[in-house]
Amino acid sequence: MTNELKTKKNDASVTEFLEAVENEDRRSDSYDVLKIMEEITGEPAKMWGPSIVGFGSYHYVYSSGKEGDWMVTGFSPRKQAMTLHIMAGFDRYDELMAQLGKFTTGKSCLYLKRLSDVDESVLRELITASCDHMKTLYPV
Numbered sequence: 001m002t003n004e005l006k007t008k009k010n011d012a013s014v015t016e017f018l019e020a021v022e023n024e025d026r027r028s029d030s031y032d033v034l035k036i037m038e039e040i041t042g043e044p045a046k047m048w049g050p051s052i053v054g055f056g057s058y059h060y061v062y063s064s065g066k067e068g069d070w071m072v073t074g075f076s077p078r079k080q081a082m083t084l085h086i087m088a089g090f091d092r093y094d095e096l097m098a099q100l101g102k103f104t105t106g107k108s109c110l111y112l113k114r115l116s117d118v119d120e121s122v123l124r125e126l127i128t129a130s131c132d133h134m135k136t137l138y139p140v
Contacts, residue, residue, distance in 0.1 A: 007049035058138035
């Protein structure tokens with residue numbers, strides 16, 4: 001059995017993936033998030049696995065010796081919610097989170113029913129802060 005990460009950056013078409021999103025509002029929100037993340041990261045969108053649009057990458061090595069590559073930020077337009085990958089997590093961003101709007105979180109996932117449920121300027125600040133933090137932790 002291998003511990004190799006299944007979700008990897010690949011050459012699949014981001015546009016084809018987004019065009020296949022059935023829910024019209026989720027598709028529209030996806031294009032808006034795509035633009036926001038491209039502007040913030042200065043990186044082109046790439047597919048990670050079959051369902052995540054990611055931006056940038058970093059290489060990590062755990063104390064266990066496990067290592068791999070992962071996106072600096074990204075999103076996935078899932079049926080239940082738009083999932084934004086905020087790799088720095090949320091603990092250090094209490095003030096921003098209090099101003100963001102309507103959302104739920106996982107460890108490093110921000111779940112939005114609609115992009116209009118959150119303050120876009122605060123979302124941009126959150127994504128920027130997370131990307132900056134990740135670049136500090138994992139300089140290229």
